[in-house]
Amino acid sequence: MNKKTMFLGVTALVVGAATLLPQAALAYRGDASVQGPNYTQERHEAMTEAFANKDYNAWKALMDGKGALNRITAENFPKFAEAHQLSLEGKTAEAAALRAELGLGQQNGSGMGQGNKQGNGQGRMNR
Numbered sequence: 001m002n003k004k005t006m007f008l009g010v011t012a013l014v015v016g017a018a019t020l021l022p023q024a025a026l027a028y029r030g031d032a033s034v035q036g037p038n039y040t041q042e043r044h045e046a047m048t049e050a051f052a053n054k055d056y057n058a059w060k061a062l063m064d065g066k067g068a069l070n071r072i073t074a075e076n077f078p079k080f081a082e083a084h085q086l087s088l089e090g091k092t093a094e095a096a097a098l099r100a101e102l103g104l105g106q107q108n109g110s111g112m113g114q115g116n117k118q119g120n121g122q123g124r125m126n127r
Helices: 003-026 041-052 056-063 077-088 092-101
Strands: none
Touching (some): 041 077, 077 092
């Protein structure tokens, strides 16, 4: 096998992985029917209870410093819980509208930099 063929094969693998992996990692966001990477039955039940009770502190503890914590506060958590419930009911357009109001754009580039505070119009001043 010559070097050119090996180089093209490796390049194709890298491009394929770079294209497919981010989509797989983000596929669960906004779709309550898809299990995320941190899914366990215990965590799911605790999340369900936190949403049902609109218990921001319980939800926040389960998030372990990740996810939507940079946008969801105790004040707007009830709206976030409503978006979650709408998603469970299959009302994805309504859930997406609430998420957009909360600054949680979904899968179309309208989000706020995928959780790293980019795109919020405030740059590094918001850190």
